[in-house]
Amino acid sequence: MGPTPPGQTKERVFRFVQQRIVAGMPPTVREVQRAMGFSAVQTAMQHLETLVAEGRLVKTSGKARGYSLPGVGPTVLVPLLGRVQAGDFTTAIQQHEGTLPIQVRSEDREYFALRVQGESMEGVGIMPGDIVVVQRQATANSGDIVVALVDDEATIKRLRLRHGRVELHPENQQFAILRPDPQSVTILGKVIEVRRFLDATPPWLADLSAD
Amino acid sequence: MGPTPPGQTKERVFRFVQQRIVAGMPPTVREVQRAMGFSAVQTAMQHLETLVAEGRLVKTSGKARGYSLPGVGPTVLVPLLGRVQAGDFTTAIQQHEGTLPIQVRSEDREYFALRVQGESMEGVGIMPGDIVVVQRQATANSGDIVVALVDDEATIKRLRLRHGRVELHPENQQFAILRPDPQSVTILGKVIEVRRFLDATPPWLADLSAD
DNA sequence: AAGCGTACCAGACAAATGTCTGTCACGTCA
DNA sequence: TGACGTGACAGACATTTGTCTGGTACGCTT
Known part of the structure; x- marks a missing residue:
């Protein structure tokens, strides 16, 4: 029962704890x-304390299973919306067709996901069937890819602001630039992530909530 | 302290527990x-028991924080590899430049991630800078998008099997089909997911492991 | 009115879990 | 050789956590 070389056991402990934390328990x-x-028990305790002292683990004292990884943002369940129509955003959230676990930076923000349905953004690799993760915000910067409501339909386009007016640019030459009347356009949010599943769609995209 | 209408509190409990489980604690x-x-305590207990009876939560009896969501695959940390060269795959795993938490179906399989560096797959929306998640396997089906080692370099292409011979097809007309000598090609795995971060790269892509 | 189902409360006990003190073993360095 | 740092062991205690029994309140149905 002699000790292993310094550092080896600590690394094994870290990898085990890390994997368990990431796995959710x-x-x-x-x-x-x-x-x-x-x-x-004290042997495990000691290695954990060392990892905490090195800043590689964070501990909530006195609580069961109280170790976490620093700098890893929280995971939230982002609703995958079906149809989004004007004035009906809250209903679309409630009637989402699935959910997507997403690591985010801040739980203070709201997110939703949409499945891409057109080909207007193929120039930048956003293909039909892809899922876009959208951070909910009512304004965005010129150049951002946004989800906007135009008239009665949600669309994914690159935002251009010309003299304060909204233009929605496709990334595909076969589509026209949209210059909607300001009264008939609403920005729903900014696209922050694009995901494509080439294997079968994961089961957690099915609805986990009560209907 | 009259009761709320039947079902309302139970739903609030479920949403709270679900969010906490997804968040990792x-x-x-x-x-x-x-x-x-x-x-x-017993009030909470009762609602949890009901949710378990309905199959919406799973419980590990007698263990602290023992509730989990059924049908949600485990999350694993997938290494984001830098250079991958022939005969050096294990080293590339150990010298990964970051990690990516990925929900997978089975912890029994091995996964890795690569950052896309060329334009040969732009036709199917796999752009430079994207991250592909790869399930480790030595064979694949004709038509799959795979990571293959050719000569000394890893490449992402669509696999075509012609009379048992490997062809690696680009999805961009400006690139040529590769028909490597069988001795000089190794399939490393199948691409199962493509991710693109349009906001800043998340911090967890930085290396969380010991160097 | 009685019975049932759901939502709640109070209290207690058993076990899991965190935490601590004390100790030994080994390798390295001055 | 002694001191130090790291890796280990043994044992005990305090607190958290899971679990249970017993009870009330309300609305609905027969």
């Missing part, structure tokens, strides 16, 4: 003990 | 109690 100290084959 | 029963404003 941080381990108890005794689970670390058992997984590492230690005889004493 | 399932709640204790007393945390549910406090979050809902109940005076008694």
Whole structure:
């Protein structure tokens, strides 16, 4: 029962704890003990304390399974919306057709996801069937790719602001630039991520909420 | 302290627990109690039991924070590899330049991620800078998009099998079909997901492991 | 009115879990 | 050789956490 070389056990502990945290169920100290084959709880405790002192783990004292990884943003369930129509955004959220776990920077913001249906953004690799993750905001910068409501339909385009007027540019020459009347355009949010599943669609995109 | 209408509190409990589970730290029963404003632990317990009976939560009895969501695959940390060269795959795994939390179907499989560097797959919306998630496997079906080692370089192409011989097709007319000698081609895996971050690159793509 | 189902409360107990003190073993360095 | 740092063990205690029994309140149905 001699010690292993310095640093080796600590790394094994870190990898085990990290994987468990990422998998969604941080381990108890005794689970670390058992997984590492230690005889004493204190051995696991000690390595965990070292990792905390090094800043590689964060601990909530006195709480079961209280270790977490620093700098990893929270995961939230983002609703995948079906149809989005004018004045009906809240209903679209409630009637989402699935959910997408997304690591975000801030839980203070609202997000939603849409499935891309047209070919107007293919020039930048946003293809039909892709899923765009959208941060909810009513304004955006010129050049951002946004989801906007025009008349009665949601559309994904690149925003251009010309003298304060909204232009919605496609990224495909076969589509025209939209210059909607200001009264008939609403920006719903900014596209922050694009995802494409080449294997089968994951099961968690099915609705996990009560209907 | 009259009861709320049937079903309302249960839904609030489910949403709270679901969000906490997705965020990576399932709640204790007393945390549910406090979050809902109940005076008694047993109230929280009862709603949780009902949700378990309905199959919407799964419980590990006797363990702290033992509730989980059914049908949600595990999350694993997928290494984002830099250079991949022949005969050096294990080293590339160890020297990954970041990690990506990915929901997968099975922890029994191995995954890695690569940053796309060429334009040969732009026809199907796989753009330079995208990140592809790859399921590790040595064979694939004709038509799959794969990561293959050719001579000494990893490349992302669509696999075509002609009379048992490997062809690697680009999805961009400006690139040529590769018909490598069988001795000089190795399939590393199948691309299962494409991700693009339009906001800044998330911090967790930085290396969380020890160097 | 009685029964049932759901939403709540109060209190207590058992086990899991966090935490601490004390100790030994080994390798390295001055 | 002694000191130090890291890796280990043993044991005990305090607190958190899961779980249970017993009870009330309300609305609906027969």
